[in-house]
Amino acid sequence: MGPRAIPGSDLHLDLAPGPGVRAALERALRDAVRGGRLAPRSRLPSSRTLARDLGLARNTVADAYGQLVAEGWLTARQGSGTRVAERPDGAPRAGRAPRGRSAPDDPFAAPGDGSLPYDLRPGSPDLSLFPRTAWLAATRRALDAAPHRVLGYTDPQGLPELRRALAGYLARTRGVRTDPELVVVCTGFVQAAGVLGRALHRLGGRRVAVEALGLHDTRRVLEAAGLAVDRLPVDAGGARTDLLAAGPAAALLTPSHQFPAGVPLRPDRRTAAVAWARRTGAVLVEDDYDGEFRYDRQPVGALQGLDPEHVVYAGTASKSLAPGLRLAWLAVPPRLLDAVVAEKRLSDHHSPVLEQLALAELIDSGGYDRQVRRARLHYRRRRDRLAAAVAQHAPDVAVTGIAAGLHAVLELPPRLAGEGPAHTGGEALTARAARRGLALHTLGRYRDPADRDPYPPALVVGYGTPPDHAFTGALDLLCGLLADRARLSA
Numbered sequence: 001m002g003p004r005a006i007p008g009s010d011l012h013l014d015l016a017p018g019p020g021v022r023a024a025l026e027r028a029l030r031d032a033v034r035g036g037r038l039a040p041r042s043r044l045p046s047s048r049t050l051a052r053d054l055g056l057a058r059n060t061v062a063d064a065y066g067q068l069v070a071e072g073w074l075t076a077r078q079g080s081g082t083r084v085a086e087r088p089d090g091a092p093r094a095g096r097a098p099r100g101r102s103a104p105d106d107p108f109a110a111p112g113d114g115s116l117p118y119d120l121r122p123g124s125p126d127l128s129l130f131p132r133t134a135w136l137a138a139t140r141r142a143l144d145a146a147p148h149r150v151l152g153y154t155d156p157q158g159l160p161e162l163r164r165a166l167a168g169y170l171a172r173t174r175g176v177r178t179d180p181e182l183v184v185v186c187t188g189f190v191q192a193a194g195v196l197g198r199a200l201h202r203l204g205g206r207r208v209a210v211e212a213l214g215l216h217d218t219r220r221v222l223e224a225a226g227l228a229v230d231r232l233p234v235d236a237g238g239a240r241t242d243l244l245a246a247g248p249a250a251a252l253l254t255p256s257h258q259f260p261a262g263v264p265l266r267p268d269r270r271t272a273a274v275a276w277a278r279r280t281g282a283v284l285v286e287d288d289y290d291g292e293f294r295y296d297r298q299p300v301g302a303l304q305g306l307d308p309e310h311v312v313y314a315g316t317a318s319k320s321l322a323p324g325l326r327l328a329w330l331a332v333p334p335r336l337l338d339a340v341v342a343e344k345r346l347s348d349h350h351s352p353v354l355e356q357l358a359l360a361e362l363i364d365s366g367g368y369d370r371q372v373r374r375a376r377l378h379y380r381r382r383r384d385r386l387a388a389a390v391a392q393h394a395p396d397v398a399v400t401g402i403a404a405g406l407h408a409v410l411e412l413p414p415r416l417a418g419e420g421p422a423h424t425g426g427e428a429l430t431a432r433a434a435r436r437g438l439a440l441h442t443l444g445r446y447r448d449p450a451d452r453d454p455y456p457p458a459l460v461v462g463y464g465t466p467p468d469h470a471f472t473g474a475l476d477l478l479c480g481l482l483a484d485r486a487r488l489s490a
Contacts, residue, residue, distance in 0.1 A: 158185025205249025262401015
């Protein structure tokens with residue numbers, strides 16, 4: 001008779017019946033810890049409970065626990081029970097590469113994932129800036145005032161409280177022209193893109209134009225919605241909207257601050273995009289991912305304000321607050337509303353209500369404006385430090401795309417970019433950075449695989465990503481790499 005699976009208390013152990021059951025129990029527990037199924041500090045059931053669940057004598061379980069404590073796999077302390085011991089630093093964990101050894105270019109790795117000690121990849125804010133006290137107070141006030149019904153199954157479009165707050169805020173700060181009835185709250189921008197893509201497909205759309213330089217995930221989400229993706233070239237004036245042709249049901253743009261090139265969409269191209277949408281009946285999707293962070297002049301107004309009937313506005317709290325909140329929103333033209341809400345309902349029925357209530361309260365109380373102003377000052381100081389440090393240590397490197405956002409583009413002269421044709425985009429520098437503990441991305445990383453347009457060798461530096469205590473070290477590492485490279489190539 002082979003081993004049988006026996007459920008313990010919150011455990012699943014494979015024990016062979018018969019003689020030697022204590023050794024089998026020790027081996028099963030040891031394998032569960034070694035394989036990562038039992039995480040460090042996990043509390044195990046008492047010997048009495050586990051013995052009852054496994055049909056063993058209590059002394060057998062107690063002796064097995066004692067042996068594993070002696071070997072260092074478990075710890076036992078009066079009053080806190082038996083727990084899994086902490087692993088030594090650097091011990092591997094199941095399903096994850098050891099800390100410090102993950103490749104920073106892992107396509108599934110996110111900024112701040114801990115794969116390297118220092119992180120200057122774009123895409124994340126400084127999470128230590130999250131307004132914990134203000135958020136907690138807003139949550140408490142919102143919960144005190146909320147009726148019981150909002151804790152049930154609610155409108156897939158989002159809570160009315162948040163949609164009203166967002167419509168007013170977006171009109172005041174971004175020039176968005178919409179009504180609360182046309183705002184749809186989503187669980188992050190990726191969901192918003194997927195919901196919108198499926199809605200367009202439901203309405204007969206089969207193609208969408210997307211900037212050839214940008215996030216690969218967005219393209220994949222739209223393709224998963226059944227849409228073929230056309231690549232729209234990007235240059236110093238932003239997306240080439242003058243090249244839009246008949247056929248696509250939509251064009252997704254980052255007009256205020258192209259990601260990752262960091263340039264605003266040129267005024268004549270904004271006009272051309274709106275004219276194309278009116279002429280063809282298509283829609284423009286405006287990803288305003290960091291529009292609140294403009295440093296040297298007034299923010300560029302939302303493209304949606306030019307023609308609300310043909311532009312879908314997409315915003316998010318991921319940069320102003322934190323991506324972990326999973327809060328984003330769409331302001332849609334009336335003709336798309338029913339299809340978008342239907343797809344949102346099928347996606348997850350509705351977004352979490354507590355976060356919606358808290359954000360609505362934070363906006364209404366003025367706390368969100370205060371957070372944005374605080375964050376804007378914080379990131380402007382970081383931007384200035386980055387620009388000054390690069391100018392000092394690598395004067396041949398041009399720092400661009402810094403009028404807004406949380407990242408900058410460092411254009412590398414050929415002698416700094418690397419050796420050989422395989423490294424002309426700066427890949428040699430990012431590999432060298434990873435060996436020193438710094439995660440960096442090149443501009444070429446965001447190129448669509450089918451895109452053959454030339455782009456300068458460049459780094460995309462997310463100066464907003466590191467927490468305060470790590471920013472100086474990350475900046476020092478970056479400048480040291482650039483300076484070393486300059487000396488080697490001199």
